[in-house]
Amino acid sequence: MGHHLHEHGHATGGGTPDWLPPALLLLAASGAYLLLVRRARRRNPVLGWSPWRTGFFLGGMLLLGVALLPPVAPFAHEDFRGHMVQHLLIGMYAPLALVLAAPVTLLLRTLPPPRGRHLTAVLHSPPARVIAHPAVGLALSTGGLAVLYFTPLYNAISDDPAGHWLLHAHFLLSGCLFAYAVAGPDPAPARPGVRARLVYLGVAIAAHAVISQLMYGGFRVDVHAPVDQVQGGAEIMYYGGDLAELLLAAALVATWRPEPRRVAGRGAWRGAAPVRDVSGGS
Template sequence: MGHHPHGHGQATGGGTPDWLPPALLLLAAAGAYLLLAHRARHRNPALGWSRWRTGWFLGGILLLGVALLPPVAPFAHEDFRGHMVQHLLIGMYAPLALVLAAPVTLLLRTLPAPRARRLTAVLHSPPARLLSHPAVALALPTGGLAVLYFTPLYNATTADPAAHWLLHAHFLLSGCLFAHVIAGPDPAPARPGVRARLVCLGVAIAAHAVISQLIYGGFWADIHAPIDQVRGGAEIMYYGGDLAELLLAAALVATWRPEPRRGVSVAGRSLPAGGA
């Protein structure tokens, strides 16, 4: 019970430790961001690129490394409490740090003008607007938790390495999307006002608390692990999630900028309020 048949830290068939690919991928991501930041400073020395942004990105990569590499990864494969620690790092803490690094803005500053215009067009496209709608951004991480823990899905991922990595990808991408919609500094043409984002965050906090309490009480949860592990994991989810959501709320306050009032008159002309 609770033991994952695909161990972490063991060598694959070719003799390569299975922690090496994610480690190399994380190093490549960090190197790519540092290269783009250097290019942004070189192209426009006056504007430069914030070292705080770079620090946020490297911090997010570090959190992912803690989650995906030993000793946390083997613990997550053996113990549901370790899985929950891993889930919080990948799905809540690392995404917030990565989003605060403003990677899209960095891309827009460093890409050639034609590619930057194409990227901007993608950001303004109907699919991108739909994906960044608060309801969608909220449903993917919170709805995903309910499906994961109240159906046989979690137990299936413990027996299938590919499904396990897909679960990590879902945690990370849905977490980044939600953090971007709530408090991201990157351009977001469809981002709602502060009140709507606060409501969205409040719903997420409530849903997270309810799911963790249901898991703790054993209501509808389908988790093949010892009861002490399940309850311990639920407590980690409850308190660790609260802290992550508090940090997200702080990021929302820190990145909030007053929106221009509609119909502002400039040089005798009436201009609409600008978006992101």
């Protein structure tokens, strides 16, 4: 792989360390979330906002910071194993934490009613229903890995600063989309039932295992890196991906709500007691 100063925290162009912009962006996102939490608590002191959800969001920001800042960022540029650590943090662990923070619910609690209704309408729109389906998140996140590592794409963008950041954005957005579709506590009108989501999660687990095993064996892998680095990266994907997917499965169980049943002849809705939300229940 190439060696670029911008990946090692050195000054670029105007003398600003390259790690400073992402650090400031993460701090700004954390500050914006905390500001919305404060507003939500002021608007409805009784309902408040779960500290668990706030903790999840800040934890997600911390994971992104670990992935995007030194020492992991320089290691990721020099060693394929570091890249795979970055991939897991940005594409699997941080998205799950951010999704469990329920940012859409927080927005709905803090936006003025007209804007809240507009956001709700967007969530119920046909494009949003398609995008929020687990199949789309699965194709973008897991399917994207096959395209990245079994075509020349990875080598083409590894030495391109813009392509590098676009890859990070893809990991994060596709990971958030899949975690939201499978186990997000935020409203998702088109989300399928628990059994269907478990099937999609199972497919993701199997696909990750196959990709990592093919990578370890060197079968059609197109990554310009030493063999030991590629095999080490494959092991990191295999075991680290398994752990992330187990956490996602746990989140699915913890955020599950049974669907109400209509009692025949009475017209009343009856369901089992709701399962407590992993985010703290508010």
